[in-house]
Amino acid sequence: MKYYQSQWGLSYAILQDPEAVARLLRTYSQTRHLSAVKHFHAQLLRSLRHVGNYVNNHLLLSYEKCGCLDYAQKLFDNMPQRNLVSWTAMITAFSRRCLLANAVAAFSEMRHVGERPNEFAFSSVIQAATRDVGFGRQVHCLALKSGFGNELFVGSNLADMYSKSACIHDACKIFEEMPYKDHVSWTSMIDGYAKHGYFKNALSGFKRMLLDGVVIDSYVLSSAISASASMKACTFGRCVHCFTLKLGFEEETAVGNALVDMYSKVNDMESAARVFRGVSSRMNVVSYTSLIDGYVESDQIEKALDTFVELTRKGMVPNEFTFSSLVKACANQAALEQGLQLHAQVVKMNFVADPIVSSALVYMYGKCGLIDFSAQLFHCIVNPSDYAWNSLMSGFSHNGLGKEVVKTFETMIQRCIKPNAITFVNLIMGCSHAGLVEAGLNYFNSMESRYGVAPSAEHYSCVIDLLSRAGKLREADDFINRMPFEPDCFGWCSYLNACRIQGDKARAEFAAEKLMRLEPENSSAHVMLSSIYAKERQWEDVRSLRKMMKDGNLKKLPGYSWVDVGNKTHVFGAHDWSHPQQVQIYKKLDSLIDEIKRMGYKPERDVIHIDTDDSTKEKMLQYHSEKIAVAFAVMSLPSWKPIIIKKNLRICIDCHSAIKLMAKAVGRSIIVRDNSRFHHFADGYCSCNDFW
Template identity: 60%
Template sequence: MQKSNEALQTLLASKLILSFFYILLVVYSDEFMSSQIVNAVLSRNKLKNSGAVADLVQSYAQTRELNKGKQLHAQLIRGGYPLCTFVTNHFINMYSKCGELGYAVKLFDKMDQRNVVSWTSMVTGFSQNFRFQEALNTFCQMRIAGEILTQFAFSSVLRACASLGSIDFGKQMHCLAVKCGFGNELFVGSNLADMYSKCGVMPDACKVFDEVPCKDEVLWTSMIDGYVKNGDFEKALIAYKKMINDGIFIDQHVLCSTLSACSAVKDFNFGKSLHSTIVKLGFEFEPFVGNALTDMYSKSGDMGSASNVFQIDSGFRNIVSYTALIDGYVETGQIEEAFSAFVDLLRQGIEPNEFTFSSLIKACANRAALEHGSQLHGQVVKFNFVSDTFVSSTLVDMYGKCGLFDHSVQLFYEIGNPNEIAWNSLLGVFAQNGLGRNAIETFNLMIHRGVKPNAITFVSLLIGCSHSGLVEEGLNYFYSMDKLYGVAPREEHYSCIIDLLSRAGKLKEAEDFINNMPYEPNAFGWCSFLGACKIHGDKERGKLAAEKLMKLEPENSGAHVLLSNIYAKERQWEDVRSLRKMIRDGNMKKLPGYSWVEIGNKIHIFGAEDCSHPQQKEIYEKLDSLLDEIKRAGYVPQTKLIPLDMDDVTKEKLLHHHSERIAVAYSLINMPTGKPIIVKKNLRICTDCHSAIKYISKVTGRNIIIRDNIRFHHFSNGLCSCGDYW
């Protein structure tokens, strides 16, 4: 019995020892095999075992095990083994794939005898490691050395041409590939198509595509991606459908490109069908696909679906998916949700990029949300995006739209090398604030710096001239657009000239301009003309403009209201009542006027005669005291502005309770004395409120900024920046 137990214990001990050695064998098998192979190579069978060394080096290249490859290389050098061309080529390939191109170059330079594989490995290595110019140079040296060119060398050098945008060299490679018999080869053809598309020469890419007899998914994907990058979105969708019909394998890359095309042409039904295909193929959890789907749904305004995709993709969320979601919220006006997503992004430890900031700052600009915009400016500084021209340009625009154009100017001049986007942002700021002379000076400086103006540049420039009464200057710039700057005037530029002439009271010249235009005026043009007819009491032209505007926008009551104001000015009350009956019978809704202010990160909105605010009592007491003060200072209510048949006392009360005055009174109660009051309004400020707020700025000593739907008015010490011209 005792002997039996001893035998059992001996057996167990043996098994434990064997298990231990097995573990050691598994852990050190690579090193053991490497050592064995090296010993064999260093023996007499060098030539016979060089294949084994090459296989081992190739495996290290595939698995990116650089350290093991270096150890093997060191052992061979230490053992005095002279590397043959065959093994050296494998080491060059391994070092290139592992990102140690310096080692590959040194090995290549020391080779006594190179062959076509050596040269091709170096061309490919340079291309893979983003040293594209060196890839082109090495290819040229390869040809000078008289080596036979392979499809792999052509493919690598074509990828380098695509990355460098070197279309001339790429065309030479195309000719050489045809000469060498590779013109219709699939591998080379795919890279040729990719090179032409990335260089913006899609017709040549299409020719290459058509000439390749057997097309695979790589070639199709190159074409679809090329169409998308070059803005040929409809062709991208057509190519995708042909690819499906030909039974070609679909991968996540082609789906992402096709989703981008759907977003661009707003074919969201096709985008939804692609979503079904993605789920069917099991790609819904691929990060790139999830990002593309989020972007597609966001651009369609379907934020529910975008959010669902975003939630499903929770394990792979990155800055791209967050930015797509934020941009969608911004475009659909869901600003609170956009900022919530931004806060969540920061909590996840993901760093925002320039696109994230640009989208959020744009939202603040559109809402004139100065407090949020200033906080974002701080985040931009924190994450070191101040030097990014695109982000800085959106900040310039944001401060301008909040009425702080001095901040915009300061930020602009801190941009190292402003591009046309930055210049256009500054021009837009001056235009919005009615600073036409500043806009002209900025434009001249822009031209002097060698920055080419575009269509947006001239819109801002013409608006600036219009709001400042610079008629001759505006006309000169308009007629010089095409001749001097190569920018053909478009519909929006013609509308700016109608506005320019109308504001200046040149109604006959505006009418002649309209009659000779190559376009029919849009709603903005007719509205400008109609507004000027109201101001200058031109009933006949006003009636014509109103009829045109009613045809363009039959559901918009604005034309009826403006025309009724013209009749009221002439005291034609029967016509006024007739127009107002048309509004009621046509179920047209008059757009109510609202004004809002941002105090303490909270937006307070007011309507005319608004009694809904918790501080209603204090607001109306402040309004009454202000009215007494400004009347003593010389203010006279303009009761004729109200086109209703009622007594002047009632009209005065209505004017006194306009939304912008309520907002100003609330701000005077709640804002610190030294801080400027910024009020935003969805309609144009009326003449009476403009006069009243000038007096309010005088009696209170406060700077007041009103942003209406046309421009900014900066009130200070009884004066307005517009000079009473708007």
């Protein structure tokens, strides 16, 4: 401050020297010392009769650089004479603040008074036109007429304007026609490609930039890394990372964020965490959110939550993307307790009205089986996006409420919300779970003709599931034969499961062969085929399949069920499990089995696919993991709290029958989420109406 105070008492000789005045003003501008600029301006007005354009232009630039646009505009309006520099400085000031109307007005007035714009004036007004590409095209035409089409600044800003307006082909044409390209024009072009989904072009551009020896900065590195992440081009991304290390840009926050995001998207969480920890002092909420999202996508929910806790402890404020990722993680794991806590945080931090977060909450409650909560939250959203509608439909679909899925879809169309591919997956699966075959087929057949959505392999597999689940195996055969490509694993698995239920051995063997070819390491085809042979008491075929599995080093996926009590997840298996309350749990289960037997429960012994006596089969059935989990939940959870059991496999018909009666016996609702859908058990009934 002493330096500037000593400068304010300036001699008359200095005030009369335009070059000396300009040097001082540049010094004040560089340090953003607005009060010094104002004081100096006042001295000039008091001491001089006339302040020339040269000094006024420097004052104009100083006010603009100090962020005082009002003073700059007042000075400009009161200038007795304005030259090209004055006009260009004012247009630049408006452009930097995205004031398109003001920049356009100044540019038009400049031309009206007869001042011909130069390349810098064109560049500035083009920068302002990024939000109005129509006006930008007019300026482009004028620049060509004025002979500035090949100027570097004009060309770079035109390419940038077109790319930011999603006119990538126009941007590319401008860029290729530029006789000289600097690092700014290259960066603008690569960034435009990356942001609008032209990832391959972005990476090709980055390669050309390296070959041409253009200077590389942190911005272009971030764009190249982001494009690698979007393409899941891990090898290329690692090469760019090496290049980043050589240039010393890894500690730049933007580059670090891009690297964390890239490694997260290619599911290399070890590398993502290493980059993050290496520059954690410079990481921001974007970095933390990228890491959290990576953990969520790789089903590492505990690490995602730990990272969130670390973020809050460092005093950072989570954003809407942070919360949506965490809520999605709770949805995927049906982790209701953590989801409820996150919901409270969302309300506390006033994110509940955010469309991304609110849609994620709708999805989470639906995936946790609390579909009433999901619908209630959805109806609180003012203008639901397609993501919100899809989240609600997904919840209804997984909970077997097919009619509600159809009703929601029809309401969505009435509200003029355009459905997408995910919408039709939810819609057809909702029809499948509810047995609405005709409705599901009608929607599939009208996808492209009426709604403009081309069916993908996933949609075809949903139709196979729709027909197979309804027992229409002949219709499923005809549909598969008419498909433009082979069904995927989900399609064949749905078909095979239907063959198992229907006891159709010939079709099951055909489907199992197809599934084994697609996924030779998956044991589900062998297990389902074995169950058909066991039902027919073809024990030799059962033993042959088991030998095939042993020779191929395939193991049957063990069934597990788990339930959240307090802040802990309790996991149970049919045999391999331990628990401090194991004796009490078995005692409770035995009493429940005795009670439901008095109510008419009869064990479904055919579920056990081994050659043994009936009493052994009944004992094995009694200790299925979901029954153990129900017994533990009944004795551990208060009566007002919902019992939510999660299972990694499809619930068997015996457990389904038993839990219906258990729910009636204890007078409570029991929700079971298996690997296919939700079952809501209450008063001796299930929401699936025994159709699953």
